[in-house]
Amino acid sequence: MSTHPFITLRDLLRYAVSRFTEAKLSFGHGTANAYDEAAYLLLHTLHLPLDTLDPFLDARLLPAEIERVLSVVNRRAGERVPAAYITNEAWMHGQRFYVDERVIVPRSFFGELFEEQLQPWVAHPDALEDVLELCTGSGCLPILATQAFPSAHIDAVDISADALAVARINVRDYGLEDRITLFQGDLYAPLPAGKRYPLIVTNPPYVNETSMQALPPEYLHEPRLALAGGGDGMDVVRRILAGARERLTDDGVLVVEIGNERHHVEAAFPDLPLTWLPTSNGDDMVFLVHAADLA
Template identity: 60%
Template sequence: MLSPCIDNSSLLEAQQELRTVRDLLRWSVSQFNRCQLAFGHGSDNAWDEAAYLLLHSLHLPLDTLEPYLDATLLESERAAYLALLARRCNERVPAAYLTGEAWLQGHRFRVTADTIVPRSPIAELLSEQLQPWVADPDAVYHALDLCTGSGCLAILTALAFPQAQVDAVDLSDAALEVAQSNIDAFELNDRMSLYKSDLLDQLPQASYDLIICNPPYVNEQSMQCLPQEYKHEPQLALAGGDDGMDLVRRILEAAPNFLAPEGVLVLEIGNEYDNFVAAFPELEPIWLSTETAEDQILLLSREQLAL
């Protein structure tokens, strides 16, 4: 159990003394820095996270801060926000779990503690329709998202490839429930199907033009060193065994049986590049770069995987 970083007397003082959005924002950044929070669940710094939590709490547009900086808040508004801030600091709860939402490529997704917080850099590649590696986006007719969690990547796949039927797989009933709620919100039930399966093991046989996957890949040593924020996420969705490659091995072995002749697999491995290369020295994937990721996402063809 963590010791409280912000005690009740400090919260009471803040509620009484801080009046404006600017006041609360400055104080929040100071507390986040003092408490040495870890970021990475939608923002990467104290300022952005404080601004997001404050604007969300006040039901203000998340992209419009400046006009409200000198607005005076009601006591009830200050109290509601400070309650969120206290949980963020004292319990190290990721912001997305406090608000029940996460944003990826401009799209809002419902999240709960039953799913990891959406943040995969695969989303950036999907916004570009995986070009130039997918030459004709309209020729992607059947796609699969393994380890779908909240369903965010599956939904972004459906949006990126308008001709595609998209299947999404997860082992967790609770995660599939969250994914279904997001599919409902995007009105994509006619183009998307959910399956409970341990990777590909229980999935009906199909031939996919595209498989994407952000699997559990964190190696055991790194799991032991994760910041407290990450320990709020389902460990089932993070832990990848001693070298992080336990599930990756199974995916690479089974994927050729589910890929169309010209199909491709897009796989995220996070910071496990060295472990991937050590585990699969015979593979020569294409490494896909994004604004935030280098050597974290790879692409393999069915032909490469079937060798």
């Protein structure tokens, strides 16, 4: 018999919100506040539909269910483990991806940009044949790219063998082995010699070192390799831009997500014509460069 004074899902939801608020958790991996995070974790742990909370709030829980929920709440609040690593799933634009601590928790503005097929910068998206994605991590962006560009084959690269193991799980789950090819190596190095792309997209490591030192504990569970971009955050971005012209078609475009690092981008590339793309969080998160403007 349970020794805890909890009976219903409502009891546990209230308790989880209190624990998360008291622990001053950071919410940046899929939810924005303690209530949403608690509701997600409880519903997932109890194998209930993630979009259906109200009908179950006053349901009485079994002692074993209460113990499972408390274990999850304690891990999230006590160890500051991101929820996605506890549930082994992350959601982007309504789609589920497998994740674990071998990859960062997916979060990207490319999902919303792909919904618009990157128009008008990609002139004929339905006829696009090849896309390159660098620093793929969990493989979520090439999967979303196959939906945005129905005729395209996606080459996706990551230096981490562990990350690519996760990406393979997601590619297999979506049945896209024939449309996505995964390469292990350093940026352009593992790609077929001479292959060029009309579109290169990347969400590379870009967090500057000062920001790395100030990250909340949740982010320290993520692979540093996938986050840290050097002193100004631009170490990997510089190398991507340096090699892009050789890999882009003459009319191709490179699109790079850089989070809150616009000032560092503009300081690092003062003479490069950059087009900043509009996103739901403003027009300073993603930039585009035309092949013709790259040396």
